[in-house]
Amino acid sequence: MDNARLGLALLIGLCPAMASGQALVPPPPENRLHDFVHASILSPGPYVLDLGAAAIDELSNFPEEWQGGEGVGSRILARVGMGFASDVIGHGVGAVLRHRVLYEPCGCSGGWRRTKHALGRGFVTRHDGGRLVPHVPLFVAKFGAAGAANAWYPPSYTGSDIVREGFAGIGANALLNIAREFGPELMRMVGLR
Numbered sequence: 001m002d003n004a005r006l007g008l009a010l011l012i013g014l015c016p017a018m019a020s021g022q023a024l025v026p027p028p029p030e031n032r033l034h035d036f037v038h039a040s041i042l043s044p045g046p047y048v049l050d051l052g053a054a055a056i057d058e059l060s061n062f063p064e065e066w067q068g069g070e071g072v073g074s075r076i077l078a079r080v081g082m083g084f085a086s087d088v089i090g091h092g093v094g095a096v097l098r099h100r101v102l103y104e105p106c107g108c109s110g111g112w113r114r115t116k117h118a119l120g121r122g123f124v125t126r127h128d129g130g131r132l133v134p135h136v137p138l139f140v141a142k143f144g145a146a147g148a149a150n151a152w153y154p155p156s157y158t159g160s161d162i163v164r165e166g167f168a169g170i171g172a173n174a175l176l177n178i179a180r181e182f183g184p185e186l187m188r189m190v191g192l193r
Contacts, residue, residue: 032095039102040087049176050079065154078152085148086169090141098128099137103180118181122174142169 040046054075057063066074094101104126106117125135143166150157 032091035102036087036091040084040091046083046087047080050083051076053079053083063154063156065156078149081152082145082149082165086141086145089144089148090137093140094137097133097136099133099135100126100128101137103177105181114181115178118177119174121177122170138170138173139166142166142173145169 054072057075057079058072062075066072091101093099103118103121106114108114108117121135122138123135124132125137127133143162146162146165146169149165150162153161
């Protein structure tokens with residue numbers, strides 16, 4: 001079941017980056033609100049990811065109290081809420097710390113170097129001044145959103161679920177960066193851009 005979840009998550013993770021047809025390049029710091037609105041609300045990417053996460057929850061019967069059609073709807077709403085909370089927290093912390101939030105594509109060449117860059121950007125980002133810093137906005141966002149989700153999940157959602165969801169969110173983001181890095185080229189290869 002774990003391999004099926006990972007495969008589904010990777011497949012779903014490729015969709016937003018491939019659908020955009022271009023790498024996300026962070027705007028100048030003075031456009032943070034514009035960045036948040038376009039990346040978190042207007043883009044279809046977060047909603048596709050939320051649906052994918054809800055599908056994984058459905059396959060794994062998480063949480064087990066949510067059953068039937070109503071359970072599916074509850075899982076989708078829970079994931080949309082968690083995704084939105086993560087974006088609000090992450091962009092807010094990024095603004096306060098003056099850290100970049102969006103993925104910055106690699107200016108390098110070579111598949112391995114670009115893959116290492118993409119995975120690394122799941123753990124470090126740039127300060128507005130240009131230096132590399134720990135990706136604190138991402139860490140706070142993923143654990144903060146997992147904690148906030150305690151408000152709508154049933155009582156079986158415990159501290160261990162919050163920790164698991166936080167780490168899973170950080171790991172999924174690192175893997176999604178690979179799609180963000182290579183997605184535009186894959187789209188051009190298949191003739192979509």
